[in-house]
Amino acid sequence: MNVLWYYAIAFIVIWVLALLFKDKLKIDINGPLLMRRTGRMRDLIDRIAQKSPRFWRIFMNIGIPVAVFFMAYTFYLIILASTMIFQAPQVVPILPGVDYPGNPLFLPLGYGLIGLVTVIIVHEFAHGILARVEGVKIKSIGVLLFTIIPGAFVEPDEEEVKKVSRLAKLRIYAAGSIFNLSLAAIALGILYILSSFFIPAAFHSEGITVTSVVPKSPSDGILKEGMIIYNINGQDIKNITEYAQLRNNTKIGDILTFKTNQGTFTIKTLPNPNNSTLAYAGFRSADNLVLNKGVSNTYGDIIPWILFYLKELFTWIGILNLAVGTINLLPIKPLDGGLIFEELLGYKLSKETVRPIVNTISYVLIAILVVNIVYGIGRGILLSI
Structure with a gap:
């Protein structure tokens, strides 16, 4: 069966259950978005944040210029992609297990789902940890589903975020992507060790x-x-x-x-x-x-193959965290990159000047991404007919 049918069946089952047990499970339905908020895990985030707040601040002080670098580099790549949209789309959405003509990459279903879980959990927990380091209260934590795409969220108190220093805001905004990039570096480092030493030996x-x-x-x-x-x-x-x-x-x-x-x-x-x-x-x-x-x-037959599957898993954990971490740094509101860009401009410019600059750049980049995605998927569908 085509994987898209599994997605369709999962979509129907999940949404029927959500509608039937909406009140019992305390699920919020907002258009194509399902959300379930909870207060759990806040204590864990507090413990992690308070164990070494000085370390987290230093880590993110280093992370902010890294985030700015990737923001500029990803912005350059998107602008470059705009010049080649109709030659070959440079930005194409990739769903785990789904393949079609024109898709430059195939993401295996199992590895893809596990990789996406690491992306989401690391990203959102990072925002929560840095929010608590800066004394910002976390209103809620939860899971969400956008049509069939799973996610998670940590919701800091926006009014308290507004009151902290500009540097503290930058740490909070950059935390998600920097943690994703850090996990990508760790995963790709493990991949290098497995690929260079263990796999060739076995x-x-x-x-x-x-x-x-x-x-x-x-x-x-x-x-x-x-x-x-x-x-x-x-x-x-x-x-x-x-x-x-x-x-x-x-x-x-x-x-x-x-x-x-x-x-x-x-x-x-x-x-x-x-x-x-x-x-x-x-x-x-x-x-x-x-x-x-x-x-x-x-070593037997099992251990070598476990190492091989770990190599494949760390490959996709690295790729997905790198991809999502960098794309999220695009200077587009409401992405983290857009918030960082707005704060950086705010050092020298007034809010009245910053807002139209950020909005204009956001609209231009969103248009480029949408054209790439629509053209890429549309061409893939036409080639599949």
């Missing part, structure tokens, strides 16, 4: 595995997820690097013959949805890993 590659097939692509209905490809057009393929070299030399309209563990299959390449000058087969792949001799005898 595994070697024999061919490539088809990890997913893009719907309505040349490979759709021919190749299948889980197939192992050993040879393409008479050339042995030992790993993903060798496949990438062959793919780079493939032209539009070329016939590719795949020898796999499930038989021999042939496809004809088409223009790539992201770049019409490149050939496109329409499947994603990874190294087909096999345990090295002697590894099973020493």
